[in-house]
Amino acid sequence: MKKWGVICLSLMLMVSAVLSACSNGEGGNSGGNNKEEDTQLTLSEPGVLPITQEKTTIRITVPQDPTVISYEYGENELTTWLEDQTNVHIEWNLYPSTDSLEKLNLELSSGGDVGDLIMAFEVDNAMLATYGSQGVFRDLSDLIDKHGHYIKKMYDEVPGVQQATTAPDGKIYSLNTIGECYNCDRAMRFWINSSFLEVLNMDVPTTTEELYQYLKAVKEQDPNGNGEADEIPMVGSPHSWFAGVDDFIMNAFTYQDSDNLYVKDDQIVAAFTTPEWREGLRYLNKLYSEGLIDPSSFTNDENQMRQMVELNDGNTVGAVPGGGQHVFAANDSTKMNYEIVLPLEGPDGFKNAYYNRYGKIAGPEFILPANGKNADVVMKLIDVMYSPEFYMRARYGVEGKHWEKPEEGVLAANGGQALYRIIGKDLWQEPQQVHWHGQGAAWPTFGSDAREALPEGQFDLESVLYKAAKAYDEFAAEITVPRFFFDNDTSRRFNELKTEIKKSVDAATADFIVGNRSIEDDWESFQQELESIGIEEYMSIMQEEYDANWK
Structure with a gap:
């Protein structure tokens, strides 16, 4: 009898729950589980x-x-x-x-x-x-x-x-x-210290070779004039608005969007699998190995980057990648001392601006x-x-x-x-x-x-970024991969692949630049690592969606 009573009570609770759910569904207001409240x-x-x-x-x-x-x-x-x-x-x-x-x-x-x-x-x-x-x-x-x-x-x-x-x-x-x-859609930009250029009697770089020579001069020729070798040729941050050291510079070697992908002739390409990307890494590794990229660039948050740029009254850092001067400088006088660098021409004559x-x-x-x-x-x-x-x-x-x-x-x-x-x-x-x-x-x-x-003489971020974006437009190719919307099963798999591939690419990029991995000896193992994660499946998922809805 006791068991039968428990069964009856359970049935009564089930019926009560069903009736309650039905009554909550009346009234015509939507809201999932919130209809009773509405x-x-x-x-x-x-x-x-x-x-x-x-x-x-x-x-x-x-x-x-x-x-x-x-x-x-x-x-x-x-x-x-x-x-x-x-x-x-x-x-x-x-x-x-x-x-x-x-x-x-x-x-x-x-x-x-x-x-x-x-x-x-x-x-x-x-x-x-x-x-x-x-x-x-x-x-x-x-x-x-x-x-x-x-x-x-x-x-x-x-x-x-x-x-x-x-x-x-x-x-x-x-x-x-x-x-x-x-300007936000053209934000993969680069800025250079104007006062250093003047002291060094150099022009704004237009090629990767000219940038190398400028950074080398910043390190060796004491452009802030304090008699100390305290200049930092270049610094960035992986945690700020396009302030990664590879963001802007890689556009002198290959097309890329913010996911390091691009569309060319209706084919989606992973830039980080191409010989051009490898060449870009060689160049960045050269800069790092010669002390032209500060090691903190791979760990800095935005505030730490700003603190470095503001050293010596804002007269320490030679160049900074970033969406605008406001991401790497705190004082208006420092911001005004940095001018835009137009997209650089790489060793093979390639030049592109992110758009x-x-x-x-x-x-x-x-x-x-x-x-x-x-x-x-x-x-x-x-x-x-x-x-x-x-x-x-x-x-x-x-x-x-x-x-x-x-x-x-x-x-x-x-x-x-x-x-x-x-x-x-x-x-x-x-x-x-x-x-x-x-x-x-x-x-x-x-x-x-x-x-x-703003009046002449004041730092006007909006004017600076608008003019910079207009200047970049001349070099911007329409290669962006669309924002795909997959079905549930596909999106789950795509998300898994994207997360793991991004993790691998970010780590490998930093390792190749600082020399923890050899660009000559470890490039193939990096590509094999991507293959083992599923790079072919990742690209195939995007290509099929592109062919169906975006071609």
Whole structure:
């Protein structure tokens, strides 16, 4: 009898769970496991604020940006404004910025609680397709249809974005950042110390040989004039914006995109398997073996690189790779002392500039976990984040306090009409409580080069980067590999291969440059290592997708 009672109780609990699930499914609101929460709320029409009449709380998981002092309501101006406008309170689930994606992966794979919205993680399409097909990420199609106002406008005004972000199963697992940054798509740049050039009576290098001669002179001829051999010919960082020592220089030997791949004659090529890449490594090894590349270049973070560049009042380092002077210099006087180097001509006459032709459609910014709550509210909040006002606040701060609209006829950094003017100092690189350092700022209506040009004599990063990008355009080939979206099984395998191949290439590149591996004796073993990982399968997966949808 006791056993029979337990069985009856179990049956009753099962029936109760089924009835509960059925009742939660009524009411027509979408949201996966959150329908019961949403059906209790009074939601506004698309694009209308506040989002709900009832104060509603959601949890957002985000990597904690090191420049954001606080994300909390009453402490962060963007959070306070957003909550007041929407009637939605945000509880922040902050991950350490270091290894945040690994932590997210661990939580997702173990069924951990990642809140109601995943925001600003560097998730790729393979990860989206894998977790999406497993039901870990929610399909956003119905939510966009119901609640999209600014999102639908973005789809209309940015052709191809909806197609590019739709998974092979026809579902949408993320809403992506749309980029309006002309210089960012041409950011594999290189900078040289102008005062050193003047002292050494040398011109800006135009070839790899001229760069070698310049770096050698920096090391040997005491261009800072302090009587000490303390000059650093070249320094970089693997943890900053295109500041790896091989990023820019390799373009004098081979085509490459940010994954060291390229498309030529409709064939996808892994640059790191080519003789040209090997030649580039020979050149870089020559620089390193002669003390022209600082050893810290393979371990520096951005701050450590800046500290080195700022030694001796910014008069120590001869050359630095990087997206802009702001990534390697702290003081404006130092930034102004470094000028752009145009793409170098290699020993065989090759010359190329990096250009990301697919850069406008950036990576996933917003993902809804399927077990999150109040999905309708979350989607309406995301929609607000695609509004022009949110973007300006999320990037620049409060109008009238941190920025303002210039008068008609005021020139921008790009030479057109200026659309905004910074009041005081741009807080982008500063510790602050004004915004989230761009996190959630998904759709700019114009690029940062639309800022008012600064007066002569001031360091104007936007003008410098715009002019540098324009100059690089002359040498930029359209060879970028598209952002592929594979089905679940393919994406899982592709992700595995990509991770292992990148790990192998990064390690081997550093080893060849510093001489831990011989370019002459160990090149074939490196290629065999790639083969054992599955380089042929990796390339075949991409080529098949390219032939089917991008050729």
